[in-house]
Amino acid sequence: MEKPTSGIAQAIRIGELDRQIVLQTNTPTRSASGALVDSWATFVNCWAKVEEMNVGSGEEEARKKQTAVARFFFTIRFRSGVTTLLRVSYKGLFFDIKSVSEIGRKQFLRLEAEARQ
Numbered sequence: 001m002e003k004p005t006s007g008i009a010q011a012i013r014i015g016e017l018d019r020q021i022v023l024q025t026n027t028p029t030r031s032a033s034g035a036l037v038d039s040w041a042t043f044v045n046c047w048a049k050v051e052e053m054n055v056g057s058g059e060e061e062a063r064k065k066q067t068a069v070a071r072f073f074f075t076i077r078f079r080s081g082v083t084t085l086l087r088v089s090y091k092g093l094f095f096d097i098k099s100v101s102e103i104g105r106k107q108f109l110r111l112e113a114e115a116r117q
Helices: 009-012 058-067
Strands: 019-026 038-050 069-077 088-089 093-103 108-116
Touching: 058 069, 058 108, 069 093, 088 108
Parallel strands: none
Antiparallel strands: 019 038, 019 088, 038 069, 069 108, 088 093, 093 108
16 A cells, blocks of 8 residues: 655656756865865765756746756755755756755655756
C-alpha cells in the first residue's frame, strides 16, 4: 500500500527526474594578487525534472529576448542544504537559483533559476 502524498508531489513521478544537473557552491579563493575570486565547487550531482518557464505576454517575451535571460524550473528529490546561495550547472550553462520551494513533506524541491546568456 502506498502512503498518501500531497497533490503536487503526487503529480511528480521519479521517472520524470531524467536530467543530470550539478548543484554548485561558491567557495571564494584568493588570487595571486590577494583579491577574492569566485570559485565554484560541486555540492551534489543529482537527477532533475527540467522545465523552461513559459513567458506570459508578447511584451514580456520581447523583454526576455532583449536581456537574453533563460528561466527554468529544476525539480529534484528533497535534499537539505539547498539554498539560493547555490547555482545549477546544466548543459554548459550556469543558473542562479532565485527561489527554493519544498513540494510535499520533504519529498521534492522546486528550484526557480535563471541564466544570463
